[in-house]
Amino acid sequence: MGGIIVFGSLMTDLVVRAQRLPTLGESLLGESLETFLGGKGCNQAIAAARMGVRAALIGCVGEDAYGDAFLDVLDHEGVNREHVTRAAGVGTGTSCVLIASEAGQNAIIALPRANLTLGPADVTRALNGMRDAGAGVWDIFLTQCETDIAAVAAALDVAHRAGLRTILNAAPIPREPLTDEMLATVDLLVVNETEAATLAGVSVETHEAAHVAAERLLARGVRAVIVTLGERGAVWSGYGADGQSPIHHDVAAIPVRQVDATAAGDAFCGVLAASLALGDTLAEALRRASAAGALAATRPGALPSLPTAREVVMLLAVEEHTED
Numbered sequence: 001m002g003g004i005i006v007f008g009s010l011m012t013d014l015v016v017r018a019q020r021l022p023t024l025g026e027s028l029l030g031e032s033l034e035t036f037l038g039g040k041g042c043n044q045a046i047a048a049a050r051m052g053v054r055a056a057l058i059g060c061v062g063e064d065a066y067g068d069a070f071l072d073v074l075d076h077e078g079v080n081r082e083h084v085t086r087a088a089g090v091g092t093g094t095s096c097v098l099i100a101s102e103a104g105q106n107a108i109i110a111l112p113r114a115n116l117t118l119g120p121a122d123v124t125r126a127l128n129g130m131r132d133a134g135a136g137v138w139d140i141f142l143t144q145c146e147t148d149i150a151a152v153a154a155a156l157d158v159a160h161r162a163g164l165r166t167i168l169n170a171a172p173i174p175r176e177p178l179t180d181e182m183l184a185t186v187d188l189l190v191v192n193e194t195e196a197a198t199l200a201g202v203s204v205e206t207h208e209a210a211h212v213a214a215e216r217l218l219a220r221g222v223r224a225v226i227v228t229l230g231e232r233g234a235v236w237s238g239y240g241a242d243g244q245s246p247i248h249h250d251v252a253a254i255p256v257r258q259v260d261a262t263a264a265g266d267a268f269c270g271v272l273a274a275s276l277a278l279g280d281t282l283a284e285a286l287r288r289a290s291a292a293g294a295l296a297a298t299r300p301g302a303l304p305s306l307p308t309a310r311e312v313v314m315l316l317a318v319e320e321h322t323e324d
Contacts, residue, residue, distance in 0.1 A: 004053055039095070039146065042303075094111045141167065196210060204227065225237045233252045255294075258297045271289045
């Protein structure tokens, strides 16, 4: 069984529920306020660990109560936090999450704060240290874009050169453009329809449009692309046996009653990486990841919504029985 190194953010989510999302310039009365621990890096590392794989997180929190809480929960979840550092005088990252109770839709504003204090040299040092201390233990590297993008690029380069399978969840879309040089170090790019449209410069509203977007991203050096389409499933694109002709596989969604989609994408990415580390094919890993994302959308909050391995297996069994 392989292991996963995640470089990413740790964010405290302040979640406000209202009947619907406000329009521009509008004020609404909310229904509730809750506080959850999250952040894409933390969510994805824990989602992977709950599948039973070895998972480690590289990140940074502030020297505050929120930071204390993160260290405790990582220990509880069995995630290696040796390289989760603490930044003096900088608060732990915070996200303000607005959720529409009726539709389960959300809107998020993220304040990375301590997450942005890790630079390329910090992440390179951590990755090299982990590689030297555990050669053969780690085989997948997973990261996102809620941290310093130069650090993300450096980490992908180090992981790629070390022979790890690299996965980039390009969320949220960074202010700085993702260069072709950076994308060339990515084995698997995971984006939703909005992120795919932004990176590829085309509208992504159908599976066919997702195919076009994926081909544009493949042309920039990425080896494979997954475009998630919410309730319409996902598209997995790569190259055929000749290494030149793009091929596309449409993946059906697993229907559920959506309550809160906040960490659904993180559950998808973490379980995708975990399944690959367990030796699953990409098709098998996508099925597990789709089930995890669906389950996460049925529960409120970030960490509380991340499913266990047993829950994923049970949902897939029910889905297979329904298909039969």
